[in-house]
Amino acid sequence: MANHKVIVAGCGGMSNEWLNYAAQRENVEIVALVDLYEETARKAAEKHGLNVPIFSDLSAALAGTEANLVFDVTIPSSHKQIATTALQAGCNVFGEKPMAESLADAQEIVTIANASGKRYSVMQNRRYVGNIRALSGFLRSGGIGTLGTLHADFFLGPHFGGFREAMDSPLLIDMAIHTFDQARFLIGADPVSVYCHEYNPPGSWYAGNASAICLFEMSDGSVFSYRGSWCAQGAPTSWESEWRATGSGGTASWDGDHRPVAEIVDGDEGFFRPTKKVEVPDIWTGKQGHFGCLDAMFEALEQDRPAETDCTDNIKSVAMVFAALESARTGSKIAIRV
Incomplete structure (x- = not known):
């Protein structure tokens, strides 16, 4: 029953x-x-x-x-x-x-x-992709040493029609929360402040600003940078964004589609220190996307505990969006407090 x-x-x-x-x-x-x-x-x-x-x-x-x-x-x-x-x-x-x-x-x-x-849990299906789970596990385990900077690029040109093309800030309001939430998940830290420039470039078919550049300071001292556009036609990124993480001992990157790759420092001599490629272990055994997130929601509910995407956590990703909007509106760096 x-x-x-x-x-x-x-x-x-x-x-x-x-x-x-x-x-x-x-x-x-x-x-x-x-x-x-x-x-x-x-x-x-x-x-x-x-x-x-x-x-x-x-x-x-x-x-x-x-x-x-x-x-x-x-x-x-x-x-x-x-x-x-x-x-x-x-x-x-x-x-x-x-x-x-x-x-x-x-x-x-x-x-x-x-x-x-x-319980109120929020669908953040882009956390539940095997490759991002692999990258997060690798970064959090110190695979490239202490993480200093995480970069995300998101460039697509979808012609949705409908409400998105009439919104004031379609990229930040409707899509960027996915990437912002992924960044929190990858780093394992929360946002402290943001500076954002939002704009609508030539050729855009959106009424509102369809592009943005954001710089977030995180609670562990790292920096997350975001460059995004929903009116970039040609040379598209993945819907998962393209990622580059730099740490004290190397660099990891993920194109959003294939397995993440990493190069770590392998010696202490030379103008450019030698590096070697290392494998980013595949650790995810669950379902992908919506089904993976729903599995996690139900498991948490049945164990009487907050889900990974419980509202008490997800509000930190929501706060990134609205702080970015406020920064763009005022032209100022905005502190993020939840």
Whole structure:
């Protein structure tokens, strides 16, 4: 018998991953679908073979079912309302990023989650890629000595259409949190301050700023630099970004697609010290992407502990986004406090 009775809020394209996952997990039962547009929910139910009630309001769905978990796959502007409604009704929540559209709203959600005694975990699927787990393990184990600098480049030119192309800051608001969260994961440290320049280059088809350069100071003394654009056509990077980490004993890099590589110092003489290539061990045995993150969320919930992407941790990644926006707006270096 299922012990996770789930309401899925938001039945657009992103919900497919979540519904496909639920169908494969024996202790999960979908008990209702919620969407402002009931026809969208009906189509999702038909596509996934679900015979469940459909609601246009989450509160009604919570009252009309015995749900104990909500999947929040709604648009970002709805995340605060969905999460707080579910938490205050005594349900745990797994949700898509970002937590909220402002840092204040995200902090309010964390406060409500803590007061409710329930868990709110955030989908950061780009942590759950075998190659980034390998790179993180290598860096944290001292594979290149003490880490000093981490660089990420993200250059793509997707023509989404729709809401992203009308946003004020589409890159920072909608995408950069993935890379910022990956940086925290790779370094094993949290942000202290940021200086950011945001801009919209010639040829951009976005109404808002689609490019940014950010410089973060981290709590361990390291520096994380980010260069990104969503209107860069030609020579694309991976969606995972391209990474370069420099430490006291060498350098590691990852192109976002293939296995990370590393070269470490192998001698103490010469104008340029000799180096040797070393293997970055593959340590991840779990699932990839959404399914890997959902596995980790459920495991944490069933062990009654915070998930790796629990809201109390993820808010630090959210804070990076909003501090970067504030820095770009003011032209100043911004301290990051959560």
